[in-house]
Amino acid sequence: MTIECVAIIGLGLIGGSIGLAVQEMLPDIATTGWDADTEVRRRAAGRGLVGMVCETVAEAVGEADLVILCVPVGAMGHAAEAIAPHLKPGTIVSDVGSSKNSVGAALSAALPDAVIIPAHPVAGTEKSGPEAGFAELFRHRWCIVTPGNDAPQDAVDAVSGFWEGLGAKVEVMDADHHDLVLAVTSHIPHLIAYTIVGTASDLEDVTRGEVIKYSAGGFRDFTRIAASNPTMWRDVFLSNRDAVLEVLGRFTEDLSLLQRAIRNGDGDTLFDLFERTRTIRRSIIEEGQDDARPDFGRKDH
Amino acid sequence: MTIECVAIIGLGLIGGSIGLAVQEMLPDIATTGWDADTEVRRRAAGRGLVGMVCETVAEAVGEADLVILCVPVGAMGHAAEAIAPHLKPGTIVSDVGSSKNSVGAALSAALPDAVIIPAHPVAGTEKSGPEAGFAELFRHRWCIVTPGNDAPQDAVDAVSGFWEGLGAKVEVMDADHHDLVLAVTSHIPHLIAYTIVGTASDLEDVTRGEVIKYSAGGFRDFTRIAASNPTMWRDVFLSNRDAVLEVLGRFTEDLSLLQRAIRNGDGDTLFDLFERTRTIRRSIIEEGQDDARPDFGRKDH
Ligand SMILES: NC(=O)c1ccc[n+]([C@@H]2O[C@H](COP(=O)([O-])OP(=O)(O)OC[C@H]3O[C@@H](n4cnc5c(N)ncnc54)[C@H](OP(=O)(O)O)[C@@H]3O)[C@@H](O)[C@H]2O)c1
Ligand SMILES: NC(=O)c1ccc[n+]([C@@H]2O[C@H](COP(=O)([O-])OP(=O)(O)OC[C@H]3O[C@@H](n4cnc5c(N)ncnc54)[C@H](OP(=O)(O)O)[C@@H]3O)[C@@H](O)[C@H]2O)c1
Numbered sequence: 002m003t004i005e006c007v008a009i010i011g012l013g014l015i016g017g018s019i020g021l022a023v024q025e026m027l028p029d030i031a032t033t034g035w036d037a038d039t040e041v042r043r044r045a046a047g048r049g050l051v052g053m054v055c056e057t058v059a060e061a062v063g064e065a066d067l068v069i070l071c072v073p074v075g076a077m078g079h080a081a082e083a084i085a086p087h088l089k090p091g092t093i094v095s096d097v098g099s100s101k102n103s104v105g106a107a108l109s110a111a112l113p114d115a116v117i118i119p120a121h122p123v124a125g126t127e128k129s130g131p132e133a134g135f136a137e138l139f140r141h142r143w144c145i146v147t148p149g150n151d152a153p154q155d156a157v158d159a160v161s162g163f164w165e166g167l168g169a170k171v172e173v174m175d176a177d178h179h180d181l182v183l184a185v186t187s188h189i190p191h192l193i194a195y196t197i198v199g200t201a202s203d204l205e206d207v208t209r210g211e212v213i214k215y216s217a218g219g220f221r222d223f224t225r226i227a228a229s230n231p232t233m234w235r236d237v238f239l240s241n242r243d244a245v246l247e248v249l250g251r252f253t254e255d256l257s258l259l260q261r262a263i264r265n266g267d268g269d270t271l272f273d274l275f276e277r278t279r280t281i282r283r284s285i286i287e288e289g290q291d292d293a294r295p296d297f298g299r300k301d302h
Numbered sequence: 303m304t305i306e307c308v309a310i311i312g313l314g315l316i317g318g319s320i321g322l323a324v325q326e327m328l329p330d331i332a333t334t335g336w337d338a339d340t341e342v343r344r345r346a347a348g349r350g351l352v353g354m355v356c357e358t359v360a361e362a363v364g365e366a367d368l369v370i371l372c373v374p375v376g377a378m379g380h381a382a383e384a385i386a387p388h389l390k391p392g393t394i395v396s397d398v399g400s401s402k403n404s405v406g407a408a409l410s411a412a413l414p415d416a417v418i419i420p421a422h423p424v425a426g427t428e429k430s431g432p433e434a435g436f437a438e439l440f441r442h443r444w445c446i447v448t449p450g451n452d453a454p455q456d457a458v459d460a461v462s463g464f465w466e467g468l469g470a471k472v473e474v475m476d477a478d479h480h481d482l483v484l485a486v487t488s489h490i491p492h493l494i495a496y497t498i499v500g501t502a503s504d505l506e507d508v509t510r511g512e513v514i515k516y517s518a519g520g521f522r523d524f525t526r527i528a529a530s531n532p533t534m535w536r537d538v539f540l541s542n543r544d545a546v547l548e549v550l551g552r553f554t555e556d557l558s559l560l561q562r563a564i565r566n567g568d569g570d571t572l573f574d575l576f577e578r579t580r581t582i583r584r585s586i587i588e589e590g591q592d593d594a595r596p597d598f599g600r601k602d603h
Contacts, residue, residue, distance in 0.1 A: 099519075123516045123518050123519045124518055125518075125519070127583075142518050143515055143516055143518075145516070172515070178507075181507055181508055182508050182512050182513075182516055183516065183519060185501075185502050185505060185508050185513060185521070186502070186512075186513055186516040186517055186519045186520065186521040187516070187519025187520040187521065188520075189498065190498060190519075190520035190521050190523070190524055191520050192557075192560060193494055193498060193557070194520075194523075195560070195575055195576055195579050196553060196556050196557045196560055196575075197490065197491060197494060197553055198579040198582055198583075199556055199575050199578065199579055200486075200549070200552050200553045200556045201486050201487070201582070202578065202579070202582055203552075203556075204486060204549075204552065206479075206482055207482055207483050207486050209582065209585070211483050211487075212483075212486060212487055212582070213582065213585045213586050213589050213591065214444055214473070214589065214591065215424045215444055215446070215483055215484065215487040215488070216487055216586050216591045216592065217424050217425055217426075217443050217444075217591050217592075218400075218424045218426070218484060218487045218488025218491075219487065219488045219489075219491035219492050219495070219527050220486070220487040220488065220491050221586055221591055221592045222491070222495075222523050222524075222526065222527055223491055223523075224579070224582055224583040224586055224592070225523065225583065225592070226520050226523055227576075227579040227580070227582075227583065228579065228580045228583035228584075229576075231572075231573050231576035231577045231580070232573070234572070234576050235569045235572045235573045235576060236569075238564050238572055239564070239567055239569055239572070242564055242565070242567070245564060246561065246564060246565060248501070248505075249557075249561055249564075251501050251504075251505065252497060252498055252501045253554065253557065255497050255500055255501045255504075256493075256494070256497045256550075256554065259493060259496070259497055260547065260550055263539050263540070263543055263546060263547060263550075264543070264547060266540055266543070268536045268537075268540055271532075271535070271536045271539055271540070272532050272533070272536045274496055274497075274500050275496055275528075275530075275532035275535050275536060276532045277500065277503065278496050278499040278500055278503070278525070278528040278529065279528070279529045279532070281499055281502070281503055281510065281513070281514065281525055281528075282428075282499075282525040282526065282528065282529035283529075284510070284514045285514050285517050285522055285525055288514050288515065290514065290515065290517045290518050290522055291517065291518075291522045291525070291526070
């Protein structure tokens, strides 16, 4: 199964990065794109995010072997309905949504006859929109593919090969497990960051000016992810509710234990945890998912 | 009041950075240093962290106009007792501890006759030890000075001027307020980061390997601060208990509200918070305490 033309629906951070990456790393594949927003289409064309920014969704997907929906999770169903009448037979429909169970269900409902291979590139920044994308976003990052049980293997291979072509490493897993893993490694960290930044903004005894001034003590690391796209993240929490609530329950239990240790002056419990959490950092650096340099090496990976 | 000789007690990240910074930015001031650990003294001398690494505390502080205690908060009392017999009259004793109320009390108890001007440079990394320091650590960062009510103004000015000489911006405030502000901007963020990293390591259904692989979704930002010095942070939570528990109470209330919003599918509440928290990020970047570039500009400030 060869992919000759990819259509990207939604030309923001992820859609734009895919378009740029394909043009740079898989130059034999033609790219078309469409976004519901006229202004986004104009800016996407200006940056050359895809080979051809189309004025209609029909035009964008009509010749595609692979259509990738890059819209917020809550808009996946609408986007799938919009492309449905215009697909040629055999076209693979994929997406990049941050939660997979509910997106898989929405795509299947809107496209009962299509070949659906959901995927999630675990890579991003706190920016959004057509100016935010860059071709290297997926390099050395993982892309999780979550095909249903009856998905044809050659389509799974085609989507996997496509992502590998953009520099990503691919793992296949079922949607339920994806949603639990990402609740831990992405959704709960974002929820916590949003919460603490909100808490800090609302205190009466500490001004916002003070919070900003002294943010270098640790707080600023949270503000980066708490500056992420509100629409995207609202949709993630609503669509991955069960897994998010489950992991959140564990987190609040663990936090209560530490709260009690602080109240009781139990330094050993604190020290033991703080010692244990160091090792995970080391493994992340060894696995190439972060960097020990002061600039986190964000420049080259 | 002129400072001609500074003694640094504790030659780890902060002590070492002060020593390097003085030699580079205030070269007229002589520096001596001592650490309780022989091996640390040896490595500190090897890196030239101070002009003279001394074998005894007496030698290190005997000629100093300013002694800065750079040991974990829980060791401040011991360090103060160790220097007490060797200070010349009029020497200012300062420190860099991350909580100020309990440290101020410990210093006053050990040094009833000394001029005590506590301070806290709000700058750091997750590294520790004599290899971790660098001269630019304090540049563009704030240093909070928390003198007691009866502290002589010329000593406050001398300590403030010293930190400004190392590139820091100085703010004077009372110790109670410092402890509350830092609970928000530093201590609670660290506690939360330690907790979520611990939670993620302990799940049965998600392996540590998976957590590490998919950490680029947000989790890795937390692992950096959860890799910080366990001794230092144990001491911070034990010594700033009241303020930490107060802010933690607010945080868990706010988290419960979000938990309920997710359970009820209340997207508006989520969106409103996520929209609000973005603006704080912008202010932090404008104030120069972080950077919008993908590498966070860690290289130059
Ligand atoms: N950001 C990340 O870190 C990250 C990482 C991995 C996966 N993802 C997933 O990637 C997807 C896109 O996220 P993003 O960060 O790229 O967001 P983004 O930058 O906001 O881009 C999304 C684009 O889709 C457009 N859009 C919305 N509804 C549409 C529809 N029905 N049809 C066509 N276009 C539509 C939006 O236009 P308007 O802005 O005008 O509405 C916007 O231009 C989401 O599902 C997200 O969960 C994100
Ligand atoms: N790290 C930060 O981000 C940061 C930021 C602002 C302020 N601070 C404050 O700075 C202080 C030092 O932190 P750090 O990060 O520099 O820690 P560090 O790198 O571990 O250095 C502390 C040094 O003090 C030594 N020491 C311990 N007890 C001593 C004693 N009684 N007398 C003499 N030396 C002793 C330690 O030796 P051993 O290791 O052998 O015990 C170690 O070499 C703490 O109070 C901390 O709260 C830290």
